[in-house]
Amino acid sequence: MANFDYGLELTNNSKVGWAFSLPRTETCVNATALCKRLCYGNGVRYQTNGQKDKRARNFRTCEFLLAEGGPELLAENLSMLVEQARPRDWLAARISGRKTAIPWTMRVHDIGDFYCADYVKAWTLTATKYTECKFWFYTRSFAPDELFDTLTKFASLPNCQGWLSVDSENYEQGILALCKAPAAVWKLALLQDSELASGVIPSLHGLEMELDIVSFPHHRSGRHAEPLRNPLLTVCPAVIGSLPLSPQKDSLRPCQACAFCLP
Numbered sequence: 256m257a258n259f260d261y262g263l264e265l266t267n268n269s270k271v272g273w274a275f276s277l278p279r280t281e282t283c284v285n286a287t288a289l290c291k292r293l294c295y296g297n298g299v300r301y302q303t304n305g306q307k308d309k310r311a312r313n314f315r316t317c318e319f320l321l322a323e324g325g326p327e328l329l330a331e332n333l334s335m336l337v338e339q340a341r342p343r344d345w346l347a348a349r350i351s352g353r354k355t356a357i358p359w360t361m362r363v364h365d366i367g368d369f370y371c372a373d374y375v376k377a378w379t380l381t382a383t384k385y386t387e388c389k390f391w392f393y394t395r396s397f398a399p400d401e402l403f404d405t406l407t408k409f410a411s412l413p414n415c416q417g418w419l420s421v422d423s424e425n426y427e428q429g430i431l432a433l434c435k436a437p438a439a440v441w442k443l444a445l446l447q448d449s450e451l452a453s454g455v456i457p458s459l460h461g462l463e464m465e466l467d468i469v470s471f472p473h474h475r476s477g478r479h480a481e482p483l484r485n486p487l488l489t490v491c492p493a494v495i496g497s498l499p500l501s502p503q504k505d506s507l508r509p510c511q512a513c514a515f516c517l518p
């Protein structure tokens with residue numbers, strides 16, 4: 256029976272702040288076996304019926320809006336989410352010329368990934384409209400095709416930063432995508448598991464370019480793999496506990512305080 260339960264909803268995450276999520280099964284189109292196994296989305300917090308229903312409803316609604324009106328119609332609806340993510344004091348700050356207490360940010364996909372070019376186009380239209388909001392995302396959707404080309408356009412916006420998520424299984428494909436894209440658009444995010452493939456670090460060293468690489472030691476339930484220390488890598492301070500998580504919606508979240516991954 257068709258499901259007519261529609262609506263787009265944000266998640267407010269104690270590490271990143273406002274984020275939009277989709278179900279992994281439908282949208283992580285280029286996921287590796289390793290990231291499926293280690294994904295933090297496997298954690299209890301993300302597996303409640305409420306969380307799963309929200310992601311499924313978001314996906315169903317994206318598909319419905321794309322079918323009915325293409326990226327433009329979906330962008331209109333995503334715009335409402337971005338407005339919802341405005342800091343509480345946004346208007347007062349605008350009038351007084353001061354900065355807001357916390358920055359206006361949107362992490363695209365706390366869970367899930369970019370699954371088709373039209374969906375990416377909708378986010379591109381949205382981010383183009385809200386230049387004061389900082390968008391950032393990590394993706395494994397970098398197989399060479401229209402989807403990656405469209406994503407590269409999205410990541411090229413001045414208020415957007417895209418990170419190619421690489422791990423022991425897909426680092427060669429990630430490096431290839433990085434090298435084929437225009438310079439200085441993409442950065443790399445490394446999922447560092449406890450048995451990192453021996454070729455990863457030499458391959459990163461072989462890249463002859465200035466490049467930020469953030470490393471996420473695999474973590475689950477407050478424990479994390481021993482962080483690999485290497486001058487090429489910036490270890491995420493939130494993963495190793497140097498920046499405490501914050502449950503308060505209107506307080507500065509670790510990613511907003513650190514801002515390494517933000518545009």
Ligand code: SF4
Nearest residue numbers: 491493510513515516
């Ligand atoms: S490095 Fe900083 S901005 Fe990036 S995920 Fe970690 S805390 Fe967030």
